[in-house]
Amino acid sequence: MSDAVEPLFIASGTKGPEITAEVAGSKAVGLWRMARLGLPVPPAFVLPTALCQRVNAGDGAALEALERGLVKGIAWLEERTGRRFGDARAPLLISVRSGAAVSMPGMLQTVLNIGLDDETVHGLIRLTGNPRLAFDCWRRLIQSYAEVVGDARPDDFDRCLAAMVAAEQVEGEAELDSEAMERLALDYRELATRLDRGAPPDNPREQLSEAARAVFRSWDSPRAVEYRRLNGLHKLAGTAVTVQAMVFGNSGPRSGAGVVFSRNPATGANALYLDFLFDAQGEDVVSGRRTPVDSTRLASRLPDVAKQLADGVRRIEQEQRDAQDVEFTVDDGRLYFLQTRSAKRTPLAALSMAVAMVQEGLIDIPTALARIGTIDPSALTVSHFAEPAEAGAQAISAAPGVASGRVVFDSQRAQEWTQRGEPVILVRPDTSTEDVAGFAVAQGILTAAGGRTAHAAVVARQLGKVCLVGCRTLAIDEEHRQAMLGDAVVREGDWISLDGDAGTIALGRRSIVSCPPPEAAEVERWKQAGAGPA
The missing domain is CATH 3.30.470.20 (ATP-grasp fold, B domain)
Known part of the structure; x- marks a missing residue:
């Protein structure tokens, strides 16, 4: 194997040789650039994209290069952090993240908190003095490993968590104390042990090896393949794997x-x-x-x-x-x-940003025209409902615009109804990237939970879809294909209307009118003046 498959190293305060997205993936390039700016970045090493397809094909030389790279990289992380991977007193915990040359938000896999087992979890307690942090990280590793390596569904873990929350009579997982979190971790481990390859092994180095291989395998997952098809990304070589020292956002109220x-x-x-x-x-x-x-x-x-x-x-x-x-x-x-x-952005946001950045002197006109040149002109319109209507519910706007369509509760139904010529609104409990095929055909997306920056909301914006998330008064009954929206029952096939500007949902079908955005006139002046893409 050539030097092209050797690990690359990134740390704040060290510039290192320049790396490219084609070799190390866009995630690693972003880390390298932030480290070069002197921003605080946890140290990381990268297994390059050249390994991906060969590891997935079972190529012996590539698998050996993978293992050598992990050994070399971990030794470097230990030197940078002063902690030891698998140590019972000062354990180093790591994350294993994906990263293709072109960003694919939420399509590939990640495993956090690798390095925890029966011994090291107590080492993390000694190191931090925070038992709740340690057991929370352990149960997260167990679930993440089971889902990514063992292909487990999150449903059983979600039910286990819900049972613990109910037993402790608290509102959510954030209120579970360290003792409850320890019991939850043990419950998760028992659940994962019943799954084929589901439980993380006691040897942290085996955890790391299996996680890295699983992240490479996620390149060939159905949702990743569909995302690349939708975005014309057929020529990408594969994903890189970035292995990074953990920092802990779950360590308390100042985190x-x-x-x-x-x-x-x-x-x-x-x-x-x-x-x-x-x-x-x-x-x-x-x-x-x-x-x-x-x-x-x-x-x-x-x-x-x-x-x-x-x-x-x-x-x-x-x-x-x-x-x-x-x-x-x-x-x-x-x-x-x-x-x-x-940033992935709506077509209208792309137009607005391009004009603003020219006015700010951040980019020139040819660059701006190149950025918006591939956008479908029909997407560069401002839409609103022709007549006002009473809102049946409120949500958080993740993408603007308006849409009317028939309610469907899963991506398969969204595709079926669309093929019959019906506009649809995809209604889901949360914004899962598993639903990317449904996003592609829906007029809009509505969810009961989630935020504006969830990976699936990012994808919805990129596709130019109206998206409302975090609707607190939406309760979905997927089994009976209906939902409560405020005080109203909404069944599959009923019409609803989303206003992504006001963040409101109304019952029934509404007519839509469109007009060009004000920035369109500025772009037309550029073109008439003879400016062209760089």
Whole structure:
């Protein structure tokens, strides 16, 4: 095997050789750029994209290169952090993340908290003095490993968690104490043990090897294949695997995880667009299973972190000369940047951003025209309902615009109804990336839980779909294909209307009118002046 499959290393305060997205994936390139700017980035190493297809095919030389790379990379992480992987006193915990050359939000897999077992969980308690953190990380590893490596569905774990929450008479998992969290971790392990390859092995190095292989395998998952088909990404070589030292957003009230866009990806407005969950890990935010808070709550509790975050995000945008989507973690009041990438945005937001960035001097006119040149002109319209209607419910707007359609409760039905010529609104409990095929055909998406920056909401915006999330008065009965929306019963096939600008849902069908956005005239002036793409 050539040097092209050797691990690459990234750490704050060290520039290192330049890396490219084709070799190391867009996630690693974003980490490298943030580290180069001096932003706090947990140290990481990368197994390059060249390994992906060969590992998945079972190529012996590639599998050997994978194992050598993991050994070399872990030794480097141990040196950088002063902790030991698998150690019973000061354990190093790591995450294993995917990263293709082109960002595929939520389509590939991630495993967090690798390195925990019966011994190291107590080592983490000794290291941090925080037993709740240790047992929370352990139960998260068990579930994540079972889902990613063992192909388990989350339903059984969700029921186990719900039973524990009910038994402890608390409102949610955030209120479970350390003793309850330890029992939950043991319940999860018992559940995972009953699954084929479901429970993480006691040997952390085996955990790491299996997780890395599973992340490579996720390249060939149905949702990843469908996403690449929808976006014309047939020529990508595969995903890289980024192995990174863990930081803990779930370590207490001064901790948390979040996603922030440097500009509003729904409208294009030049303002931070942030979702944050206190005492949580990153998967809680991007999975869409929980509803986060906004920048106001973060600034009120952790003002220094909020300022440092805003300053860092602006620096990244200036460096990249494009709107950014940044993932971050706060560990006991300390901010860490975990990922940055060009923000997925609605077609209207793309137009608004392009015009604004030219006016700000951030990009030139040819660059702006190139960015919006591939957008379907029919998507560059501002739509609204012709007549007002009484709102039946309120939700959080994740993508603007308006849509009317017949209610369906899963992606398969969305495709079936669309093939019959019916416009549909996909109604789901949360914004899961498993539903990408349904997103592609639906006029709009409505969910009971989730936030504006969940991976699936990001995909919905990219597809130009109206998307409302976190509707607290929506209760879905999937078995009987109906839902309660406020006080009304909504059955499959009923008409509802989504207003992504006002964040409201109305019963019934409504007529829609459209007009060009004001920025369209500016773009037309550029074209008449003879400016062309770079």
